[in-house]
Amino acid sequence: MDSAKLPARDRILDAADRLFYGNGINATGVDAVIEEAGVARMTFYKHFGGKEGLILAYLGGRETRWQALLDQTVQDAGDDPDARLLAVFAALRTWARSLSRFRGCSFVNAMAELADAEHPARALVTSYKRGLRRTVLDLARATDAADPELLTDQLLLVYEGAISTFALGTVDDAVDRAYATARQLIAAATPTPAVA
Numbered sequence: 320m321d322s323a324k325l326p327a328r329d330r331i332l333d334a335a336d337r338l339f340y341g342n343g344i345n346a347t348g349v350d351a352v353i354e355e356a357g358v359a360r361m362t363f364y365k366h367f368g369g370k371e372g373l374i375l376a377y378l379g380g381r382e383t384r385w386q387a388l389l390d391q392t393v394q395d396a397g398d399d400p401d402a403r404l405l406a407v408f409a410a411l412r413t414w415a416r417s418l419s420r421f422r423g424c425s426f427v428n429a430m431a432e433l434a435d436a437e438h439p440a441r442a443l444v445t446s447y448k449r450g451l452r453r454t455v456l457d458l459a460r461a462t463d464a465a466d467p468e469l470l471t472d473q474l475l476l477v478y479e480g481a482i483s484t485f486a487l488g489t490v491d492d493a494v495d496r497a498y499a500t501a502r503q504l505i506a507a508a509t510p511t512p513a514v515a
Contacts, residue, residue, distance in 0.1 A: 328366045330356040335377045340425055344374060344432045374429070374440050381425045382447050388414060393458070400461040401505050404474075407455055408498040411478060415485055415494045423486035424479075451475075464508035473504050 325333070334355035338347040349370050353363050367373040392410040396402040415421050422428065426444045433440050455474055459467035481497030484490035 327356070327358045327362050331358060331363055331366060331373070332376055332380055335373050336380060339374070339377050340381075340422060340428075341420060344429060349373070371439065374433075375443060378426065378429060378440055378443050378447070382443075385410075385414065389454070400458070400463075401509075404455070404458040404462055404505055405498070405501055407458065407474070407478065408481075408494075408501045411481065412494040412498055415482075421486055424482045427479075427482070459508075462505065462509065464505070465510050466508065470504065470508040473508075474501055477501055477504070 389410045393406040396406040430444045456471040459470045464470045485493035
């Protein structure tokens, strides 16, 4: 659909998504979003009340899209618990490659930019990251891993590291290497049956 035909609220969110992720939240003013969206100032304030409301909607939209991709990728992995856990990294690879300019995790970026500990977006970021950990832990518990908590922590360290190194360009093929590393960690977490 032509973006000019989208409802005003969607056009504002699309503009905020591009500008906040591409340029940063602090570097992007409300005026830039309004101009990019092609809406009146009053329309912007009617839908979001101000920049804080827009930041929350932007992060909420990113979380919704990521969760939909993750859920679909896990579902596509079938019934094998190891494959379902590895799907977290397959989804990350799909997400990272879908962006024309990958700037890392929008949630981590927001946390770094929003210095005020009371900013409501910080609570949303924390909730998102805790939710991701719960998802990975649930998937790890479904495997034969001897210590699902440890495996979850290891996988999340690889996951977060892959995002950072991919964004920085410091590791070639970071998301592919993270996928391979996750596969090794999952395999190593399963006890080898004793030979009689």
